[in-house]
Amino acid sequence: MVGHAFMGAAHSQAWRVAPRFFDLPLRPVMSVLCGRDADRTRAAADRLGWEEAATDWKSVLQRDDVHVVDICTPGDTHAEIAIAALEAGKHVLCEKPMANTVDEAVAMAEAAARAAERGVRAMVGFTYRRTPALALARDLVAQGRLGRVHHVRAQYLQDWIVDPQAPLSWRLDKEKAGSGALGDIGAHIVDATQFILGDTITEVVGTLATFVSQRPIASSHSGLSGTAATGQTGPVTVDDAALFLARFGSGALGSFEATRFANGRKNALRIEVNGAEGSLAFDFEDMNVLQFFDGKEDPAVAGYRRILVTEPSHPYVGAWWPAGHGLGYEHAFTHQAVDFVRAVAAGTDPAPTFADGLRVQRVLAAVEASSESRSWQQV
Structure with a gap:
């Protein structure tokens, strides 16, 4: 594994836990951790x-x-x-967003396609699609329980940089992060909605905004927050918020919002899907619950049904705890490791592939182009 901060810790937990709760055809061995600083990397490897x-x-x-x-x-x-790594014959799991630019994503997808011809696999880490409630939402849509989908409403709301004195970090640097809220959390709702619908976004119109243009420079840029301030400030070169409308290939309409300035919202990934025969709604801050409305029921008693997604028959849940004992943020990373290992063992491409990651990257680029041109953009 290369990198050992926030995502490195989450992925490490997944590799440790996956073979202990799931029956895997291959057993992951956590061989070597790579980082820039020898002392910090050794300490992280031990931990x-x-x-x-x-x-x-x-x-x-x-x-x-x-x-x-x-x-x-x-x-x-x-x-x-x-x-x-792919050229060296190694299977690759890469965190999202897959790249910082479409050109980089194209090169990665092409490398993955060449590697697949040699039996080498690649996957992008869009972990939210492995949250059991969202996986169940996809199943309900695929079963036709919603009928033809008309609307998709997606938000990803956080507030960790709402304080203008929050220090500058790599996530606020376009050269390192590619974009701000759009790529960091907007990428998740793009992937999640396309996953749930089994459809792709074909056209977007949107706008980006940066609310705080200068932030204090801290003595460390290694995480979501820094250490002691240096007394200097630096420019924020990414978006703080992104809003856009979308059309899907099926004709469904979508509205998307990604912001790290929604005061009081910590990790509110929210998705609502409205179809001709029903609706569903999800909020990650209540991640074990899926709301489902069956439009074919008698209107006198019809209403949203609260489904507690903890039954053994629900996606991924059977390997864990008795019904009613909910899962947490870290479990989706374990499910990701499980799916990755099983696909590699079966000789199949794990989803989402690098081609899927490229499609998300094209959506992000189209939103940026739309914000600049103030016009609809084809994806």
């Missing part, structure tokens, strides 16, 4: 359960005992690491 620590990921790619490379670094390094 997170990795056998070794290294500072040169390129040399690790030459090792015969390494078969999978898990990329948990900022977006500006994804393309270089992923392409090199």
Whole structure:
């Protein structure tokens, strides 16, 4: 694994837990953790359960005992690491957004297609699609329980930088992050809605905004918050919020909002789908619940039904706890590791593929172009 901050910790937990709760055809071995600083990487490896620590990921790619490379670094390094790993014959799991630009995503998707011809697999880490309630939502749509889908409403609301004194971090630097709220959390709702509908976005119109243009520079930029301030400020070069409308290939309309300035909202990924025969609604801040409305019921008693998605028959849930004992944020990462290992063992492409990641990247780029041109953009 390359990178050991927020996502590195989440992925490490997944690799540790997956073979202990799920029956896997191959057993992951946490061989080596790569980072830039030798001391911090060694400490992280000890804490997170990795056998070794290294500072040169390129040399690790030459090792015969390494078969999978898990990329948990900022977006500006994804393309270089992923392409090199695939060319070295390593299966790749890459955090989202897959890349910082469409050109980088194209190169990664092309490298993945070449690697697949040699039996080497690649997957993008859109973990929310592995939340049991969202996986159940996809099943209900695929079963036709909603009928023809008319509307999709998607929001991802956070508030961790609403304070203008919150320090500058790599997530606020376009060169490292690619974009702000749009790529960081907007990418998730783009993938999640396309996953639930089994459809793709074909056209968008939107706008981006940056509310705080300068922030304090801290002595460390390694995470979501810094350490002591240096007394200097630096520019915020990404969007703080993104809003856009979308048309799907089926004709469904979508509205999307991604912001890190929604005071009081910590991780409110919300999706509502309205169809000709029913609706469903989800909010990650109540992640074990899916709301479902059956439009064919008698109007006198019809209403949204609260489904507690903890039954053994629900997606992924059977490997965990008795009904009613809910899962948490970290479980979707375990499900991701499980699906990845099973696909590699079966010789099939794990979803979402790099081609799927490229489609999301094209949507993000179209939203940025629309904000600049103030016009609809084809994806």
